[in-house]
Amino acid sequence: MRPAAAAGGGGGGGRRKAAAAAAAACREWMVVPASGQARVEEAGKHAVMARTGLPARDLRVLDPLLSYPSTILGRERAIVVNLERVKAVITAAEVLLPNSKDPAFTNFVCDLQARVLASSSDQAAEFTDMDGESSAVASPFPVLTPSKGNGLEMANKNANAVGDMTHSSSMPTLTAAKDGNTKVLPFEFRALEVCLESACRSLEEETSTLEQEAYPALDELTSKISTLNLERVRQIKSRLVAISGRVQKVRDELEHLLDDEMDMAEMYLTEKLTQQEISETSSRVEVDEPSQLEDDRDEDYRSEADVSNGSFIGYKPHIEELEMLLEAYFVQIDGTLNKLSHLREYVDDTEDYINIMLDDKQNQLLQMGVMLSTATVVITAGVAVVGIFGMNIGISLYADPTNDEEKRASNMKFWETTLGTIAGCMIMYIVAMGWGKRTAAVAQSQIRRGARERGETGRRSEKEKKMVKVATFFAMTFGAFLFWQSMDKVHVWIALHQDEKKERMERELEIKRMQAELMAQAKESES
CATH class of the missing domain: 1.20.58.340 (Magnesium transport protein CorA, transmembrane region)
Known part of the structure; x- marks a missing residue:
């Protein structure tokens, strides 16, 4: 079925436009009749509408360029099927497929x-x-x-x-x-x-x-x-x-x-x-009797009205x-x-399993952060001890030994102080980690107990995480401050020590000069 070409002498351009419009209006359809012999026909939208009795909005469902959900529509003379890639118009005698x-x-x-x-x-x-x-x-x-x-x-x-x-x-x-x-x-x-x-x-x-x-x-x-x-x-x-x-x-x-x-x-x-x-x-x-014909017409009219309204009162279809x-x-x-x-x-x-694994990794990172923060605090305590010894005060440890025995005693006191400071830092670190594990174990037991009571799993709240971060920040800040103070004291002690050493060397030179003068005077007097 091809639409008739547009008549008239509009020139070559008009005929080409008419031919293009006709080609656009026509569409190839695969027709499968009841005999099973498929054939390809070209038909326009109006021809298909007249052939199947479908309105234009039902044919738009079959347009491959438009997206319509899966639909099965039953009409008076045809069934419109749009299921995934299957688009078809089914009549009582044939199937039309785009x-x-x-x-x-x-x-x-x-x-x-x-x-x-x-x-x-x-x-x-x-x-x-x-x-x-x-x-x-x-x-x-x-x-x-x-x-x-x-x-x-x-x-x-x-x-x-x-x-x-x-x-x-x-x-x-x-x-x-x-x-x-x-x-x-x-x-x-x-x-x-x-x-x-x-x-x-x-x-x-x-x-x-x-x-x-x-x-x-x-x-x-x-x-x-x-x-x-x-x-x-x-x-x-x-x-x-x-x-x-x-x-x-x-x-x-x-x-x-x-x-x-x-x-x-x-x-x-x-x-x-x-x-x-x-x-x-x-x-x-x-019909012989006009009255009977009139009654039949009234009955048919009522029946058609019931069918059109979809009522079918007292009727169940097979x-x-x-x-x-x-x-x-x-x-x-x-x-x-x-x-x-x-x-x-x-x-x-x-996804839940992966989230659990990621939470475990996050907990490990938090644990490592706590360990590093604790180590920083302990090292800061050791640095504070160093700062105390670096103060500008008189300490017997800094006195110059006069003989070998005092020199050995001074070296021994230095190593005792150094090793004692390191051992004290290690003991403080072990005590802090043990206290942290015990506190964490107690907190976990309380969380599990609360979860059993409430019927829900317990997790560390965001507030607790923020508190840990804030405490870590303050600890690191305080440690940095103490380290800066201790380094300042060390620099002062080094400067003072250098000044004292310089003065001592000058005094020694003066003493040697005076001794040389005395020796010279003694030689002159002898001579």
């Missing part, structure tokens, strides 16, 4: 042809085995009641109309064998089943692929925390969220259909077409076949969603 070069689309068309051909052969064999006996057609729509006088004639005409329509148009109906067990689904349900199967299989394959990649990556991350493993898990989590959303949309759509019986009844296209043919046949019957079909794929898609939920829980557990 043509595509995707390999997945080719596989879907092959599956659809195989399913339609297999069902058509099964239906033909079933009609042959029935030996001309009529089939019972279960319809969810009310049937017009013929008049009393022409009941037999109406029944014969209706049976002939149903038989002609069924065999000539190759549109199968719900048929039953003599025992009432074997049934063949209508064409629209077989096509819908292929669409559901393709969408569910695609999501199942993506879920399996994600599981095969996710579990080893998560296990590797728990054994070795690195930037590469974290990036892999981040990408896996993003894919998990996307696939879970798509699966959830398909599941919600199937659940919505299963909850609404009228929507499912609206999808029985073959039976609606059958009832339409029966109604058209019965409308041709002449939707068992479609309900069983949808329930089967609902269970399948629900299983896929459960797999994704388990994978999400595994990811969350892995």
